Amino acid sequence: MKKRIAIIFTGGTIAMKIDPSIHAAIPALNAEEIIGTVKNIQDMAEIKVVNFSNLPSPHIDLDILMDLYSLVKAEIEDDKTDAVIITHGTDTLEETAYLLDLLLNTKKPVILVGAMRNFSELGYDGSSNLSAAICTALSPNSIDKGVLVVMNNEINAASEVTKTNTLSLDTFKSPEFGPLGIVDNDEALYYRNIIQRQHIETNKIEKRVGLLKCCAGMDADIMDYYINNNYKGLIIEALGRGNVPPNLVPGIKRALSNNMIVGLVSRCNTGRVLYTYGYEGGGKHLRNLGVIFGGNLPGQKARIKLCAILGYTQDKEEIKNLFEINL
Ligand SMILES: NC(=O)C[C@H](N)C(=O)O
Secondary structure, eight states: OOOEEEEEEOOSGGGEEEETTTTEEEEOOOHHHHHHTSTTHHHHOEEEEEEOOOOOGGGOOHHHHHHHHHHHHHHHHSTTOOEEEEEOOSSSHHHHHHHHHHHOOOSSOEEEEOOSSOTTSTTOOHHHHHHHHHHHHHOGGGTTSOEEEEETTEEEETTTOEEOOSSOTTOEEOTTTOOSEEEETTEEEEOOOOSSOOOOOOSOOOOOEEEEEOOTTOOSHHHHHHHHTTOSEEEEEEBTTTBOOGGGHHHHHHHHHTTOEEEEEESSSSSOOOSOOOSTTSHHHHHHHTOEEOTTOOHHHHHHHHHHHHHHOOOHHHHHHHHHTTO
């Protein structure tokens, strides 16, 4: 019997065409048209089409993301469904993938896929990427791997992958440790596993979590925006190993004394943050103040993680442990 895959369509370039009146790409393709670009799909699997939205991924906010989570959860809880594929714009695909990875508790394959070239361009990559996602979804090797991102014949873990290039078809990379596997000759081949995956048992997330990137000479004025607007958490993309300009420190102190959770990651592409430096604004100083450390996550994913953790608990020690787990 053929396996059943639910494909949830959310939009993105995989569903876009150039509008001749504005000479720019906009959502235009429906689910059937996208599926129609993949040859022999009906011979391989039973496909259940689920229309969720036709949004560019910069339009996907945290409310929409939680609606999508509920839909994916319902699909994987359906005994008739063997795997779920989500077509998605690439700009925020890693955030959606990571939130689903943290919140879902399933062994069934859940795979995100998109395209870098729209349907009007020569070499539309939606069909090849969706084909590779289907091969990955059908493979018994893909069971219990966590949420996956399949693009350009590479299989990456949602917890590790990030969009690295604005244009390249080979844009989704796991810069620290590389892909989990590849899709070759219609088969999903894996070379490694994620040793410890993280699950956060919550159906709600905290939306008021900000993201701030550090730069040379910045001061703390912006911190008051987050404090005055009652943000519950803030991720700081710090410099290097996890250090901030000294003039930001008074703002961090104000945020912490207002019970805001301040999480630290680095603006470097790879490598963990750690409390190596003891000077004013150095990692050790920040840690002593009560800042928590986000390992090698990029800022946008650390924010998603803190949104999920703050949806689950208000207990500071538990927040710290969950945020710093495995790091
Ligand atoms: N390649 C893409 O899908 C990019 C597009 N701007 C989106 O994220 O919707």
